[in-house]
Amino acid sequence: MDSQILFKNRVAVLATMHKKERVIAPLFEKELGIKVTVPQFNTDQFGSFTRDIERSGSQIEAARLKAQQVLLLTGESLAIASEGSFAPHPSLLYASCNREVVIFIDRENDLEIIGEELSFDTNHNHLKVSDIQQAIDFAEKVGFPEHGLIVMLNDHPKNSDEIIKGINTEAALIQAINNSLKKSVNGTVHLETDMRAMYNPTRMKNIEKATYNLIEKINCLCPKCSTPGFDINQRIPGLPCEWCSAPTTLTKCVIYKCQKCGFRKEQLFPDGKQFANPAQCMYCNP
Template sequence: MATNSLFTGRVVVIATMHEKEKAIAPILEAELGVQCVVPNDFNTDIFGTFTRDIARPADQIATAKLKAKKALEITGETMAIASEGSFAPHPDLPFISANREIVVFIDMLNQLEIVGQEIFTETNFNSQSVRTVEEAESFANKIGFPSHGLVVMLSSDSLERTEIFKGINTEEKLTEIVNFALSKSSTGKVHIETDMRALYNPTRMQNIAKATKNLIQKIHQICPNCACPGFDAIAQRRGLPCGLCNLPTSAIRSVVYRCQKCSFQQEKLFPQGVKVADPAQCMYCNP
């Protein structure tokens, strides 16, 4: 089962309304030989918004799958791709914001679902309460405005979030909207945050492209048993031996891969290319 023969010449629907095709399409077309299209009038906001006025219906991967399947339903095609982003403290560095990007590829013809994902510390994700236009401008300067857009709302509290102004990307619009919002505020301040939609956030758009490259890598991982694409990791096993005392550490010793078609599994030792752990990672040598 050659990867190219499965996809070459076929149409892939990119489930987006925020111009994500600019990041995704060139990679897919170059690597898989497909033709990318975007559905007309496809409202992805029904699957959740970064401004929290519409909640995400499921977790990140499940929501991306819902987007992709809806795009297939609308267009009648057999392949789709959808991405879903989130912003939260980095799992290993909690004082740093991180952008986790999920890219889901669905092929109904071959019954494939393959997920690419990456976690990036390259993000301008931020927010602040401001009392003046000057404070808003100071915040804007820190987040890469005007190439990166802004959102202004009367309050970050979901119960008070009656008016939301998105896609602010000029100084004139920022001044106008902040003044208007302050005139309506009962607290003398308004909430300002980065617009994390891809078309208003070039940094996130770059991260979506990187996650798409990870997806391509996953697609090209072929099952040794049945040659199906998407031979992906399902578990990590810790216990890499300490280089000094040889006792097991918390460092990763192996990764287990499984095929979604035939369920064949394979354990690959030393995925990071090292056979012993630094003694600094050992609870006995470095308690």
């Protein structure tokens, strides 16, 4: 088995309404000879960034569900779907990070392979505003108008007519702020960055990087049976401290596992370092 032989000239259906094919399709076509098509498909039923529809399950579960649904809908055997999330940076206050996953499901060969990108490059942000100038200052900070904006009455909208999405001109922004301020009971409205891929080139870049990661994994074959997607299945912590040799929570070794034949391979020091910085040690730097 070989990725090129398994996938060449096959069609993959991509579950997206947000133009993700712009970055995903050319890569699949060029690297694997897979033709990507985008069927009519409502992905917002699986959750939206504007929180009017809750996401179903974890990030990977949501991506998997989209891929499975698009397979059911089209009757095809290859599917691609992606899902993004934004969270506060684990150690830096006030900074956000963006995790993108792109899932690839092959029903014919019973394979599921997941690419990922974790990036601190994101404009994910929000602000309560009470006048136009505050809105314009915020817009400048977050890369408007190349990056779109969303105006809502408050940060937990009850229904979709309280949300104005995809704002990408100053005139539309002023109009949306004015209209929402008129309806507001407390004199403020909620302004946030539109994180949908086609309104957010920074996020689109991260989806592209996750797609590169996915293709790398598809091309990583099991040394024993050559099934694509030979990937890290387990991370074992315990990288020793450089000063006192005590085990830290950093990864000491990873285990690759084939999802077809179960072959396992251990790789010591996957991050290229044999010791951890003492700053990570619970004894040297409490």
